[in-house]
Amino acid sequence: MNPRRMLEFANLQQKFKKNHPKVFPFLKAASEKALQDGSIIEISVTTPEGKMMRTNLKVKPEDLEIVEQLKQMRNQR
Secondary structure, three states: OOHHHHHHHHHHHHHHHHHOOOHHHHHHHHHHHOOOOOOEEEEEEEOOOOOEEEEEEEOOHHHHHHHHHHHHHHHHO
16 A cells, blocks of 8 residues: 555544544454454444344454454554
């Protein structure tokens, strides 16, 4: 990723954090305390009209490796 795009990404991330301050602390807590092999992650979206979309995934060891790599990448910037 080039430096300009990294700066744009950082700015967008800060805007998102400002708009939704609970999301990143939740993700951090979940990754540190609950994310393990066999955990289920469920994501749902409810439209203003009340329609719901939902999916889930079962965490695999490979997923945990990816999460760890992402954490390391985040700490290197």
